[in-house]
Amino acid sequence: MNKTIDYSVVHKQSSMSANMQELLQMVWDSPVFGNAYAAITQDNLRVVLSQVEPMYLQFVYKFRAVLQEGLPYAQPDEIDRLIREIAPKSVAFCSAIAAGEVIDPDRLSSAALCISLVYWADQSMDRGDTAMLAAVRWLNQDYQGIEPAIPFEDLHHLVQSRVKALQWMERSIRHLSRPEDAPFIIQWAIKEGVANEARLFEVSREYLLRGKTAFWQELTDDAAKASIEDVGVILVSCIIYAIYRQHNPELPSLPEIFNNPEVIESLRGPCNAALRVFDDFGDIPIDDGQHPVWGDFCLNFFNQTAPIWIETFLKRAWIYDPETIQSVLRAVQSGTRNDQVYVVGVFVEWVKSVLAALPGPLQSRYQVFITLAKRVVEAGYVNVIGDIELADNHQHAMKT
Numbered sequence: 001m002n003k004t005i006d007y008s009v010v011h012k013q014s015s016m017s018a019n020m021q022e023l024l025q026m027v028w029d030s031p032v033f034g035n036a037y038a039a040i041t042q043d044n045l046r047v048v049l050s051q052v053e054p055m056y057l058q059f060v061y062k063f064r065a066v067l068q069e070g071l072p073y074a075q076p077d078e079i080d081r082l083i084r085e086i087a088p089k090s091v092a093f094c095s096a097i098a099a100g101e102v103i104d105p106d107r108l109s110s111a112a113l114c115i116s117l118v119y120w121a122d123q124s125m126d127r128g129d130t131a132m133l134a135a136v137r138w139l140n141q142d143y144q145g146i147e148p149a150i151p152f153e154d155l156h157h158l159v160q161s162r163v164k165a166l167q168w169m170e171r172s173i174r175h176l177s178r179p180e181d182a183p184f185i186i187q188w189a190i191k192e193g194v195a196n197e198a199r200l201f202e203v204s205r206e207y208l209l210r211g212k213t214a215f216w217q218e219l220t221d222d223a224a225k226a227s228i229e230d231v232g233v234i235l236v237s238c239i240i241y242a243i244y245r246q247h248n249p250e251l252p253s254l255p256e257i258f259n260n261p262e263v264i265e266s267l268r269g270p271c272n273a274a275l276r277v278f279d280d281f282g283d284i285p286i287d288d289g290q291h292p293v294w295g296d297f298c299l300n301f302f303n304q305t306a307p308i309w310i311e312t313f314l315k316r317a318w319i320y321d322p323e324t325i326q327s328v329l330r331a332v333q334s335g336t337r338n339d340q341v342y343v344v345g346v347f348v349e350w351v352k353s354v355l356a357a358l359p360g361p362l363q364s365r366y367q368v369f370i371t372l373a374k375r376v377v378e379a380g381y382v383n384v385i386g387d388i389e390l391a392d393n394h395q396h397a398m399k400t
Contacts, residue, residue: 023092030378032348047100055105056091059112070165090116097240097375102247110172111239117169118193125201135162140195177242181254188235196230204298216308223299224312231272237373257369266354267373273317274351275380277301281344282383302340305333
């Protein structure tokens, strides 16, 4: 990242909110890789800021309509609150990841809409929306080619409303993608997006119902898998990459990239796990049930300290070194903020090393996709701030 950019100059040229500008800067200044945004200059910063406002306006128009469809009884102020919570982060992150390299506010707003719908589904289930949980289960069966036990027309009308709203993910993906890429992204939007969110919600409920001993004996691996695979590194990388391919069809297709498991599995395991740790760090009090307005209890890497949980999670992140496992376990169990920051730092270094170790030919052939994946990780690092603080428009300095 070019630290010499005078942000104040370009800020005066845009009427978008200070929070949007702040989020862009936080992503670009994120410290994980240090080189994912090396191409940022004063010129393409101006480009990003010039397209954020029209992108934001398009996104809000679409998102409001989708929320009104999905929440037919919601009052206007409830819709407005959801937009304020979700819109700045989704739009800023999509804009930041693209970094002014593609000028396409229309497709970028569709990308933000898809990502926002995944976030909305997750947030709704966390807040006890049983209609959303039923809608996600129904959609997951439908997209897997399994005939749902209940036909759509027989679903409760609120479940139908949620299903119709979530189906805008597929429309958005087909709009922003080339035909050969769209099916892969659609499957990941359901599988890696809302379906895994539902699974994490379910195993979190099981933790409360079964008691710790029985839960860890029977569901530790399920819990670690759901916690890591719930994170959308692959989904977001694919969505933004699909827009790049619209402008440069010569880039390798997503079907080709998915045929190289070394790339995809490094995102599915270590990168997803790193983002889970970043997000859990920011949401420790929310996931512990201290802020019911933001969500009920949810399994959190830092809040549950059973050795079997920490070890299983780390191994799913490809961390097998006994000394590292023990140092992370001690840090999580101590529960001090300094030790929790240490754990975040372990994952920062680990995800860097994993992507750096990808074979040279893959690094070269899939350079754009891998770079975008790095930028998704950088954007995910911003979540160490926490959802409440991000939504409240506070300014924070991130240090690990």
